[in-house]
Amino acid sequence: MRFGRIATPEGMTFAVIDDEGTTAKAIAGTPFTEPEYTGKEWPLADVRLLAPMLPSKVVAIGRNYADHVAEVFKQSAEHLPPTLFLKPPTAVIGPEAAIKIPEFATKVEFEGEMALVIGSPCKNVKAEDWKSVVRGVTIVNDVSSRDLQFADGQWARAKGIDTFCPLGPWIETDLEKFDFTNTPIKAHLTHDGVTETKQDSNSNQMIMNLGEIIEFITASFTLLPGDVICTGSPAGTAEMVPGDRIEVEIPGIGSLSSPVERA
Amino acid sequence: MRFGRIATPEGMTFAVIDDEGTTAKAIAGTPFTEPEYTGKEWPLADVRLLAPMLPSKVVAIGRNYADHVAEVFKQSAEHLPPTLFLKPPTAVIGPEAAIKIPEFATKVEFEGEMALVIGSPCKNVKAEDWKSVVRGVTIVNDVSSRDLQFADGQWARAKGIDTFCPLGPWIETDLEKFDFTNTPIKAHLTHDGVTETKQDSNSNQMIMNLGEIIEFITASFTLLPGDVICTGSPAGTAEMVPGDRIEVEIPGIGSLSSPVERA
Structure with a gap:
């Protein structure tokens, strides 16, 4: 599964990206657990991919x-x-x-x-x-x-x-x-x-x-x-x-x- | 002013430490703003001083x-x-x-x-x-x-x-x-x-x-x-x-x- 972090018109969120790299489905939590989908999704072309993680180190x-x-x-x-x-x-x-x-x-x-x-x-x-x-x-x-x-x-x-x-x-x-x-x-x-x-x-x-x-x-x-x-x-x-x-x-x-x- | 971070029986909190190093007065926020006291205080001897900050780097x-x-x-x-x-x-x-x-x-x-x-x-x-x-x-x-x-x-x-x-x-x-x-x-x-x-x-x-x-x-x-x-x-x-x-x-x-x- 591919977890990304995206900037959307509604703010930043973690998302699951499909294998074709075409769609981002927002999740409620973080990539550390099984995804809980919020129901919102965007064509990947309509959002901006951010660094997928802000690491502590x-x-x-x-x-x-x-x-x-x-x-x-x-x-x-x-x-x-x-x-x-x-x-x-x-x-x-x-x-x-x-x-x-x-x-x-x-x-x-x-x-x-x-x-x-x-x-x-x-x-x-x-x-x-x-x-x-x-x-x-x-x-x-x-x-x-x-x-x-x-x-x-x-x-x-x-x-x-x-x-x-x-x-x-x-x-x-x-x-x-x-x-x-x-x-x-x-x-x-x-x-x-x-x-x-x-x-x-x-x-x-x-x-x-x-x-x-x-x-x-x-x-x-x-x-x-x-x-x-x-x-x-x-x-x-x-x-x-x-x-x-x-x-x-x-x-x-x-x-x-x-x-x-x-x- | 001296800002510390303390472990108390009620949990961890930032606190203002008096100049004599005897008392810790809990604050609601962080050391980055003027202190808003919660009203709770402890003798410093009764709490444990933690690292005063968890830095991002x-x-x-x-x-x-x-x-x-x-x-x-x-x-x-x-x-x-x-x-x-x-x-x-x-x-x-x-x-x-x-x-x-x-x-x-x-x-x-x-x-x-x-x-x-x-x-x-x-x-x-x-x-x-x-x-x-x-x-x-x-x-x-x-x-x-x-x-x-x-x-x-x-x-x-x-x-x-x-x-x-x-x-x-x-x-x-x-x-x-x-x-x-x-x-x-x-x-x-x-x-x-x-x-x-x-x-x-x-x-x-x-x-x-x-x-x-x-x-x-x-x-x-x-x-x-x-x-x-x-x-x-x-x-x-x-x-x-x-x-x-x-x-x-x-x-x-x-x-x-x-x-x-x-x-």
Whole structure:
């Protein structure tokens, strides 16, 4: 089932989106329980999709694809194992909302990633139990100013600027429809009217798999419902400039598209 | 005025704490507006002080005291300027709640700091206007596993483990009672029954002052009411082990004391 959050003429609401992506049916509660339909529905074209969740925290794993480690850090993954970082909730935006680049954030790159949305409060989860605490999957773009990232050392600013966390378009709760050991992840960049596929990888390139990521994080942090886990970016990240459009695509979820503007 | 959050036999509430620290008067709303008293009050000894705020984010500035940079990073502050990092809200605990150290978090140190609590949503604040967006000041202990910090490179895990962000005891809103260019910060460690003052510094050692910190952060991040800004730790940080007690003291606010336990 696909849960979205939408802006309608009557206000914001969570909604169930049909598999064709044509209709949004409003629900009374949240995506964390079985949907209770209010009876209101809209063609998806008549509403605006928002970020499907406002997380209390966004926990991300860096350096989780060996090919991306090599391209960004110029070192092998053996010498630079995966590491945790946090993106602030204020960076989260929804589909079609603009990534806004301030003047001081130079060399801003996209990073298309699969994201997990936590479904229940949890701590010390074993890898094999990860699905029991995850409500669904969505797409995240871990936007990063490469220059700030290396100048600061810590990545919070480079990856935490307002609008640097596009999330969506919705939360797919049917985990069984995915083979998480073999899920394609792509990112298509449109620059000067020309669209190129820059990222064309697969979750089979992950160093830590989804269960290992949840075990690793929850050994330290309690996760709460709605918290978002960014599972790492594969190779192919590249610079975006104002005027561009970036679309991250994961089959079975859909695509997350963002225009790029000057802040 | 001092705003605290308390657990009473009737539930949790925000409260105004008198200057003597003896009485808690419940308020109907939050610390963000003038207090509306409910008429209920308790001797402070009969209630439990909680973290005075549950922030949507905790933004911290690292390497903001030259003497601390030298002791931890073995380099001069000129070569390692201040940097931003985030602590997850789930790390926040209140006064007298235990810092719980898991086995894998070795060389865990305290870092006594002044914290700012944001009062209104803000972005692109000029340094000279910082007081207009700050509701008050409190104390934070930026607990850090030095070993994880350097092994991971990113500090999120080393500084974000559950219980690694003691906050309190309350929010002091009278900013005019402080000379922020000359405010003492101390930390007293009790080990094996012997108490030693380990940190004995002053805000005059800050590299970026409070206004510069707010300007720096809000150039990138929108801050929301309740967000907590950790303003950096002076020299004197040292290891804590289970059985110890750590107390951070800032005159004009009070002291924040935490027992240390094995998780």
